[in-house]
């Protein structure tokens with residue numbers, strides 16, 4: 001086993017028996033490795049199996065088949081008492097915060113360490129330190145209903161940290177928040193990762209979240225992991241055509257693209273190019289003219305930051321008689337190129 005690996009999921013299957021005749025295969029033969037210090041994103045459509053797979057990491061969901069290793073320890077073979085100990089090292093936050101409405105913010109945090117070796121006084125000191133860390137010490141005596149969504153998620157994060165976890169699982173933790181609050185929570189998660197060396201496993205259906213903080217991604221579809229790689233690679237050079245289709249369809253600009261593609265005439269061919277906006281690529285369109293005497297029409301172009309790198313997406317139109325060797329030549333330059341056709 002890889003010695004840097006903190007979490008290894010080995011050939012995980014999860015099947016839900018729906019009735020005597022039918023079973024739903026929610027996760028199919030999924031294997032992945034998460035290293036210490038990763039912010040590892042799991043992306044994919046609704047129902048792809050993301051939550052089910054991630055819930056096997058702390059055995060909230062027992063796999064039907066396969067092994068779960070955390071710190072080289074196979075959790076599936078542990079006794080109930082050892083599993084309880086192992087789970088303490090894995091904190092979790094959720095979309096709907098899951099705070100206890102009848103307890104104050106401080107009591108919510110104390111509750112999760114009430115069986116620890118700490119004295120009552122130490123438990124309260126710890127809760128207050130954690131609230132200070134997430135910037136909410138002044139709210140320690142209020143109840144969850146008196147907080148905004150972003151503040152509730154900060155409390156949930158403080159609570160998840162109370163047992164000094166090595167791993168934090170975030171299941172759509174920003175999905176109920178507005179974009180500005182989402183950014184503050186993502187900044188906080190990044191801080192936990194760099195200051196506390198916390199490994200984060202993050203489920204999201206928002207590609208912008210994955211682009212902003214994940215260093216690695218696994219893409220799931222119909223229970224299977226289609227592809228796993230560094231975030232930049234997934235968005236710029238996906239190896240699996242279904243990954244490429246998923247990230248294009250799930251992207252914010254897809255509607256605009258579909259509209260433009262719908263206006264395509266019979267004699268033109270549209271291609272979506274994705275590439276790093278570096279000096280070599282600044283002359284891309286001029287190079288196409290010089291090398292192939294084609295003049296691509298630029299229909300749409302956008303640039304965004306992924307993992308600190310500027311990535312450009314450009315929709316170009318070529319006349320139908322473009323030279324075929326142009327496509328492999330672009331791919332050789334590290335440019336991802338996808339032909340776009342009108343949806344049936």
Ligand SMILES: Nc1ncnc2c1ncn2[C@@H]1O[C@H](COP(=O)(O)OP(=O)(O)OP(=O)(O)O)[C@@H](O)[C@H]1O
Pocket residue numbers: 016024026044045046047048049050051052053205
């Ligand atoms: N406890 C369960 N019993 C039966 N079926 C389940 C159970 N949990 C999940 N499923 C089914 O397994 C499949 C995968 O669900 P899962 O929640 O893992 O997907 P997801 O990718 O996290 O989706 P979403 O983003 O909508 O939460 C779905 O078809 C879901 O209905």
